[in-house]
Amino acid sequence: KDRGQVKSIVRTLNFRKANFQLFKELINKTPLGMALRDKGAEQSWQIFKDAFHRAQELSIPRCKKSGKEGKRPAWLSHDLLVELKGKKRMHRQWKKVLVSREDYRDTARFCKDEIRKAKTWLELNLARDTKNNKGFYRYVNQKRKVKESIPPLMSKSCKVVTTDREKAEVVNNFFASVFTGSLAPHTSQGNGPFDGDHGGKGPPTLSEDQV
Incomplete structure (x- = not known):
């Protein structure tokens, strides 16, 4: 750097x-x-x-201005933060041959175990606190690295749509048809919830009648 x-x-x-x-x-x-x-x-x-x-x-x-970089993780307590700063300080001392490798390794292992315990206790408390749904789902969403997206949809004209705008129009037309009475009856032909699956070949497509 x-x-x-x-x-x-x-x-x-x-x-x-x-x-x-x-x-x-x-x-x-x-x-x-x-x-x-x-x-x-x-x-x-x-x-x-x-x-x-x-x-x-x-x-x-x-x-x-506070951002994500300045926010402390929920599992990081003040005492654990002090221990991590001490580990960082000892690492600098080890680089200068002021402390032995064994002492630094013991400190690093201790901090690693404390971090694991802190995360476990946080998840356990979130699971026990059934009333705090917002905190639970906020923690889960932070852990997710990949956001699931809506799969390709099939319009009434049997056209596969993939863009966000086209998907929004298909879903909007479907929900609008519920109130206008133009909803076609749902028929199952053994293809499962996705049309055009063909045994797993090609991307799954969801028709309007199956939303």
């Missing part, structure tokens, strides 16, 4: 600590009537925007 590279920090407006009363007073004190006189639409908008941004900078502070 390039050690001389400067890491950029994104800062955003912190509306929780904003002084909206000061913002209102600054806008009211701005002589917009005189400033916008005999000005065109584009020039008037630029003058108003500059006044708005000046009042915003004086009344609304900024804070560091």
